[in-house]
Amino acid sequence: LLLTIPTEDVQEPPGFMYGIVLDAGSSHTALYIYKWPADKQNGTGVVTQHSECHVKGGGISSYAAKQGAAAxxxxxxxxxxxxxxxxxxxxxxxxxxxxxxxxxxxxxSSPELAAQILQEVGYKIQSYPFSYQGAAILSGQEEGAYGWVTVNYLLENFIKYGFVGRWFSPGRPTVGALDLGGASTQITFATQEEVEDGHDMMKLHLYGQKYSLYTHSFLCYGQDQVLKRLLAHIVKSQGYSESVTHPCYPAGHNRTLKLNSIFNSPCTAEYKPSSYNSQASLTVQGSGHYEHCLSNVSEIFSFDSCPFSQCSFDKVFQPNVTGSFMAFSAFFYVHSFLQHTTGITVKTPSQLEEAAQTVCTMTFNQLLLLAPQQKSRLQDYCASSVFVKILMLRGYSFDETSFPRISFQKKAGDASVGWALGYMLSLSSLLPAETVGLRKALTPGAWGTLLFLFVLQLTAVLVFILLRACAGKKKGGSESTI
Ligand SMILES: Nc1ncnc2c1ncn2[C@@H]1O[C@H](COP(=O)(O)OP(=O)(O)OP(=O)(O)O)[C@@H](O)[C@H]1O
Ligand SMILES: [Ca+2]
Structure with a gap:
């Protein structure tokens, strides 16, 4: 009967609820729309990405000089x-x-300008018919933790829908998150080890499980800022002359730029000359020299002196990396460029090194033939690849065993990987601390019918037993008379 009676989870066509996140990154802004079935109980892992839109031009911070332009x-x-x-x-x-x-x-550099930009984008969003929930600057820890939540939500590592119609905890280990943005980079993973610096520790309580995370965001270690710092370091180490040799640019490739474009960031303050003409031109001449590139990029990290039992770099504590990782944003772009242009499958540390070395020794025209659509970025891939190699292998200490467990991807299913989804889930009521229980419900009609049939069956059985007992007594009585 249970199999034949139709059960209903929903009384009406479901329809969707929607949520919007604007990811205002340093290099560009992306708008993500998420959706989930309107009738579904909160927190049951059903949020998917509906669409995304990429804003033309730079990030909102790049419009600091032009009032109203960011909005x-x-x-x-x-x-x-x-x-x-x-x-x-x-x-x-x-x-x-x-x-x-x-x-x-x-x-x-300018708290007033930052506040003004946030305010104007806030006003702009409020002029639309949606429910405005605020415009804020995320801390590095939040950015790392929300990225980790996104990755594990999309991989269904928190809860999973079983074929018996119940949500359950899959009991799988979680996956770490590696995000390489334009201005900062984040590493986040669950660890059992002691986190010696409290700033890098985050405790999360999700779906009845406690997670202890290590998370660190390195400001000025995003791809664009690293390229700027590398140029600044080269300019300084070559005595601030008008023309410098760049070992990470392809041999024979030249570029002219304004000094201001290098020293306009707080990330290059330590390399800045005490006085300089910001409009002065600088000629950068590529030499495509892998070993020199490697040593110059290494010099923008600090690997000496660690106030803890162990550090990644720049005096930052890091426990040993453990488990699988997902590497997204520029980690994905660099990894896929290396594989595409060199034909090397980058799965091990030595393959990463070999591929980086190959790209660094290619000429600009060779690169252009292999990736014509990326013309404006080609000069930077050698430096970015060398940076990724040093950051992952020497900084984070991924090795022969742990590196192959990193998956480089920008999407998981139909959703883009980044902090945005985790941010929306956490700020709305879509990510509960306690475990969710969901049962199949019968319609009242079916429930009534079943109850009626059960009572009917029970009565029939009772009547049957009673009749049998009576018949037995009668039979017993007639026997005694014989
Ligand atoms: N299609 C692409 N191919 C190669 N590189 C790219 C591509 N799109 C973006 N990038 C570069 O990758 C880096 C990271 O981009 P991403 O959009 O993740 O940074 P962001 O979110 O703007 O920065 P942040 O997170 O630091 O605020 C930037 O340097 C950007 O210029
Ligand atoms: Ca980002």
């Missing part, structure tokens, strides 16, 4: 969101803006 840059994507989300859901749709390292840097 205006978001219009196209916000207009798109109005079209992507059904009209009747607009007012129920929360919208969050989170800014990362570009705004952290602007906050260092």
């Amino acid at each position: 205006q840059s978001l219009e196209t994507c916000l207009d798109q969101a109005v079209k992507d989300i059904p009209k009747e859901r607009h007012q129920l749709t929360p919208v969050y803006l989170g800014a990362t390292a570009g705004m952290r840097l602007l906050h260092i």
Whole structure:
């Protein structure tokens, strides 16, 4: 009967709820729309990505000098969101803006400008029909932790829907998250080891499980800022002359730039000359010399003196890396460029080194033939690859065993990997601390019928037993008379 009676989980067609996150990164802003079935119990792992929109131009912090321009840059994507989300859901749709390292840097150099930009983008979002939930600068720890939440939510490592119609804890280990942005980089993973610096520790309570995370964000170690710092270091070490040799640029490749474009960031302050003409031109001449590139990139890290039992670099504590990792954003771009241009499958530390070395010795024209659509970035891939190699192998200490357990990807299923999804899940009620129990429900009609049939069956059995007993007595009585 249970098999034949139709059960219903929903009384009406489900419909979706929506949520929007604007990821205001240092190099660009992306708008993500997420959705989940409107009737589903909170927290049951059903949030998926509906669509995404990439804002043209730079990150919001790059519009510091132009009042109103940062807000205006978001219009196209916000207009798109109005079209992507059904009209009747607009007012129920929360919208969050989170800014990362570009705004952290602007906050260092000019807190007033940073506040003004946040305010103007906030006003712009509020002019749309959605439910505005604020515009904030995320701390490095938040950025790392939300990235980790996204990765593990998408991999269904917190809870999973079983075929018997119940959510359960899959009991799998979680996966670490490695994010390489334009201005900062984050490493986050669950660890049993003691985290010696309290700033790098985060405790999360999700779905009835406790997670102890190590997370650290390195400001000025995002790809764009590293390239800037490398140039600044080269300019300084070659005596601030008007023309410098860059060992990580392809041999024979030249470039001219303004000194201001190197020294306009707090990340290059330590290399800045005491006085200089910001409009002066600098000629950079590539030499494509792998060994020199390696030593110059190594010099922008500090590997000496550690106040803890062990450090990654720059006096930052790090426990041993453990388990699997997902590496996204520029880790993915660099990894896929290396594999595409060199034909080497980069799965081990030595393959990473071999591929980086190969790219560093290629000429600009060789690179252009292999990746013509990336013309403006080609000069930087050798430096970025060498940086990724040093950061992962010497900094984070991934080795022959742990490196192959890193998966380089920008998407998991249909969703982009980054902190945005984890941010929305955490700020809304979609990520409960306690475990969720969900049962199949019967419609009242079916429940009543079953109850009636059960009572009927019970009565029939009782009547049957009673009749049998009576018949037995009668039989016994007639026997005694014989
Ligand atoms: N398609 C691409 N190919 C290669 N590199 C890219 C591509 N798109 C972006 N990048 C570069 O990758 C780096 C990281 O980009 P991403 O968008 O993750 O940074 P962001 O979010 O703007 O920065 P942050 O997280 O530090 O605030 C940047 O240096 C960016 O210029
Ligand atoms: Ca980012």
